[in-house]
Amino acid sequence: MPTKPARTINLYALTWRLPIIFWQFIFFVGPVLFMVAMSFFLVKNYRMTEAFEFVNWSKMLSRGYFWDSYWYTVFIASVATVCAMCIAFPAAFALAFRASESTRRWAIFLLIIPFFTSYLVRTFSWFVILSESGVINGLLGTIGLGPYTMLNTNFGTLVGYMTLTLPLVVILQTVTMANIDKTLIEAARNLGCKPLATIWQVIIPLSKTGLIIAAIFCFILSFGDFVAPFYLGGSQEPTLPILILDTTKSGQQWPRAAVVAIMMMGTLFAIAFAGIALAYRKRKGAK
Amino acid sequence: MNANRTLNVILGIYVALIFAFVFAPIIFSMIFSFNSQRFPTIPLGSFTTEWYAKILADPDIWEAALNSLIVSCSTAVIATFLGFCTAYSDYRYNFRFKGPYLALILLPPTIPLIIMALAMLAWFSKIGMSGQIYSIIIAHSVLTAPFAMAVIRLRLNQMDPDLESAAWNLGGSEWATMRHVIIPFCKPAIFSGLFLTAAVSFDEFAVSWFVSGLNKTLPVIILEIVQGNIDPQVNAIGTFVFLISMTLVVLAQIFFASRQMKSIRP
Numbered sequence: 001m002p003t004k005p006a007r008t009i010n011l012y013a014l015t016w017r018l019p020i021i022f023w024q025f026i027f028f029v030g031p032v033l034f035m036v037a038m039s040f041f042l043v044k045n046y047r048m049t050e051a052f053e054f055v056n057w058s059k060m061l062s063r064g065y066f067w068d069s070y071w072y073t074v075f076i077a078s079v080a081t082v083c084a085m086c087i088a089f090p091a092a093f094a095l096a097f098r099a100s101e102s103t104r105r106w107a108i109f110l111l112i113i114p115f116f117t118s119y120l121v122r123t124f125s126w127f128v129i130l131s132e133s134g135v136i137n138g139l140l141g142t143i144g145l146g147p148y149t150m151l152n153t154n155f156g157t158l159v160g161y162m163t164l165t166l167p168l169v170v171i172l173q174t175v176t177m178a179n180i181d182k183t184l185i186e187a188a189r190n191l192g193c194k195p196l197a198t199i200w201q202v203i204i205p206l207s208k209t210g211l212i213i214a215a216i217f218c219f220i221l222s223f224g225d226f227v228a229p230f231y232l233g234g235s236q237e238p239t240l241p242i243l244i245l246d247t248t249k250s251g252q253q254w255p256r257a258a259v260v261a262i263m264m265m266g267t268l269f270a271i272a273f274a275g276i277a278l279a280y281r282k283r284k285g286a287k
Numbered sequence: 288m289n290a291n292r293t294l295n296v297i298l299g300i301y302v303a304l305i306f307a308f309v310f311a312p313i314i315f316s317m318i319f320s321f322n323s324q325r326f327p328t329i330p331l332g333s334f335t336t337e338w339y340a341k342i343l344a345d346p347d348i349w350e351a352a353l354n355s356l357i358v359s360c361s362t363a364v365i366a367t368f369l370g371f372c373t374a375y376s377d378y379r380y381n382f383r384f385k386g387p388y389l390a391l392i393l394l395p396p397t398i399p400l401i402i403m404a405l406a407m408l409a410w411f412s413k414i415g416m417s418g419q420i421y422s423i424i425i426a427h428s429v430l431t432a433p434f435a436m437a438v439i440r441l442r443l444n445q446m447d448p449d450l451e452s453a454a455w456n457l458g459g460s461e462w463a464t465m466r467h468v469i470i471p472f473c474k475p476a477i478f479s480g481l482f483l484t485a486a487v488s489f490d491e492f493a494v495s496w497f498v499s500g501l502n503k504t505l506p507v508i509i510l511e512i513v514q515g516n517i518d519p520q521v522n523a524i525g526t527f528v529f530l531i532s533m534t535l536v537v538l539a540q541i542f543f544a545s546r547q548m549k550s551i552r553p
Contacts, residue, residue: 012461017376017388020369020432024391028429031403031410038409091305094298107302109540114309116486116536120509121525125312128319128327128517135315138328167309224399226493231513241401248497254409261402268399 039258046252060259066243070263073239076154076229077222080161084169084218085211087162092173093199096180104178111167122163123227130156130232152234160228165218172217176210177203212279216272223268240264313529320522327519338523348508348524355489355504357420362427363485369428370435370480371473377436378443379451393433403430404497411498418500426498427488434487435480438543442476443469475542482539486532 042051060066095104114122129135130150140146150156180203188202189195204211222228226241235242240260247257315327320339323332342348373392377385395403407426411417416425450472454464470477492506499507505528512518 013376013380016372017380017382020373020376020392021388023369023432024395024429027407027410027425028391028395031406032398034410034413035402035406087305090298091302094295094302098295098298107306110306111309113533113536114313116490116532117313117529118490118492118506118509118525118532120492120506120513121316121521121528122312124509124513124521124525125316125319127513129311129315131326131517133326133328135328138330162308163312166305170305220397220399224401226401241399244401244405248405248408254405257405258409261405264399264402272397 035258035261038255039262041255043253043255048252048254056255056259060256060263066260069238069240069243072237073223073241074267076157076239077161077219079154080158080165080222081215081218083158084162084165085173085215088166088169088173088214092170092177093203095170095174096177097185104174108171108174111171114163114167119164119227123160123231126156126159126163127151127231130159151232152236154233157229157233160232161222161225164225164228165221168221169214169218172210172214173207176207176214179210180206209279212275216275219271220268224264316522316525317529319519320526322519325519326517338519342520342523342527347503348505351503351505351508354420354499354502355506358423358427358495358504359485359488361421361424362431362488363481365424365428366431366484366488367435367439367477367480369432370437370484371439371477373432374436374440374443375469377440378446392436395430396433400430400491400493404494407494408497417498418502420499420502422498422500423495423502423504426494427491428484430491430494431484431487434483438480438483438539439473439476442473446472479539479542482535482542486535486539489532489535490528 038048039056040052040054042049042053042055095107099107131137132147132149132151136150137147140148150159184206185198185202188198193201224241226239226245229235229237229239230242230245233239238246240263244257244260244264247253247260318331319327321334321336323335323337369392373389377389382388403426407422408417411422411426416422446469450468451464454468455461459467490506492504492510495504496507496510503511505524509521509524509528512521512524
């Protein structure tokens with residue numbers, strides 16, 4: 001929004017424009033590019049030497065455990081995304097259409113809180129709650145059930161992922177659906193559309209973009225999280241973030257960790273772009 | 288009509304369950320922090336402040352708390368400055384490569400932290416800046432600047448576009464206009480940004496853990512304790528960290544709200 005035609009570049013304009021360029025080039029673009037370069041380096045006698053070899057790539061990509069880990073991570077993050085979207089939907093629906101404006105604002109404020117509380121402490125809390133002699137099994141024991149094993153299973157990992165993603169997904173879905181033109185829904189109802197059909201044929205298509213963005217965020221967060229699969233899933237099947245962690249921390253094999261990281265980023269970009277393209281295309285088709 | 292009522296009740300219960308799930312770990316962590324059992328279960332043990340006494344007597348935790356304080360305060364200042372500059376550039380100017388320019392600040396939070404952690408660790412080692420407190424501060428400012436930018440940019444949206452021109456017409460230079468018009472106008476958003484970025488930085492553990500070396504922050508200490516075994520001290524530290532984060536977020540919200548009030552009555 002140029003309030004004054006400031007085409008010429010002057011000191012004033014540069015003062016505000018340059019800091020972020022300098023800062024992000026040195027401390028964001030630099031690290032990311034260096035990581036890409038590093039994936040071609042060699043490690044000799046536990047020391048990294050600069051080189052341009054494809055040995056890390058061929059070593060990592062030819063290993064069975066890398067691909068096991070890769071597909072497991074894609075699988076568990078997809079399951080988490082489907083779960084979060086489905087679990088969040090009724091709540092977001094209620095907040096968007098059945099709650100008052102002020103209730104909705106309070107709900108969103110409350111859901112922002114977990115975003116700023118330590119995810120580690122929350123995970124540790126689940127660890128204690130879900131454990132063999134924990135709160136849930138203690139409660140179930142009083143009515144003669146259990147104990148059930150919940151830690152070190154996919155269920156544990158998913159509980160962790162939900163802790164991380166559910167608040168955000170509910171917020172995004174609520175905001176999206178609250179912005180739908182309510183008269184369109186009334187029109188559908190007046191024309192004889194049944195409630196469930198209204199959800200499928202009116203509400204979901206109208207909020208498609210927001211829903212897809214929520215799903216993308218959910219996938220990115222679950223895909224990149226190492227805490228839930230490590231502490232609650234027991235890392236029996238290591239996810240890619242755990243693979244990065246192990247390779248970096250114990251093996252000093254930074255270049256191989258870089259290969260894993262780049263594969264992760266590639267996957268995430270592909271999914272994000274596909275999702276955005278889908279959201280955009282469908283929107284146009286509907287009009 | 289009756290069916291609609293029932294549905295509302297069911298949906299209400301459902302929303303309550305979702306909130307229970309989201310807040311259960313936070314509330315239980317607080318309860319456990321005052322609970323005498325090492326392995327908390329139902330029924331709960333007796334009330335104790337043992338875990339708090341333990342962390343208060345631990346010099347490592349004091350040092351980590353000090354580090355966390357330094358990191359989050361410095362991060363807040365740098366990130367908010369960067370966020371303000373970018374938000375203002377975006378608001379005031381149209382220029383070539385504006386898309387990539389904005390992507391530069393907005394991209395970092397979309398990249399998984401573990402990847403940023405690895406990239407930062409490798410880069411800092413390469414340029415000889417690893418293992419220092421300032422390494423964490425720099426990394427955190429990259430990660431949190433977009434939050435400050437978003438808050439300040441929203442505030443600039445509420446500014447009457449003629450306000451700046453009016454100040455120039457009255458003879459104010461661009462710098463004077465910045466000082467006397469724009470910065471005062473953005474002040475609530477700037478404070479909001481400071482608290483928000485401090486809160487995010489205060490809780491971040493993955494990048495801190497990778498680049499911090501021996502200068503541990505509180506979340507890194509938590510991570511290390513959790514790796515060992517079940518130790519209720521974590522709950523005590525966690526409750527303490529939670530209270531600080533909450534204070535910061537509530538302060539940010541208060542400034543955010545005051546901002547909206549003022550926009551109604553300029």
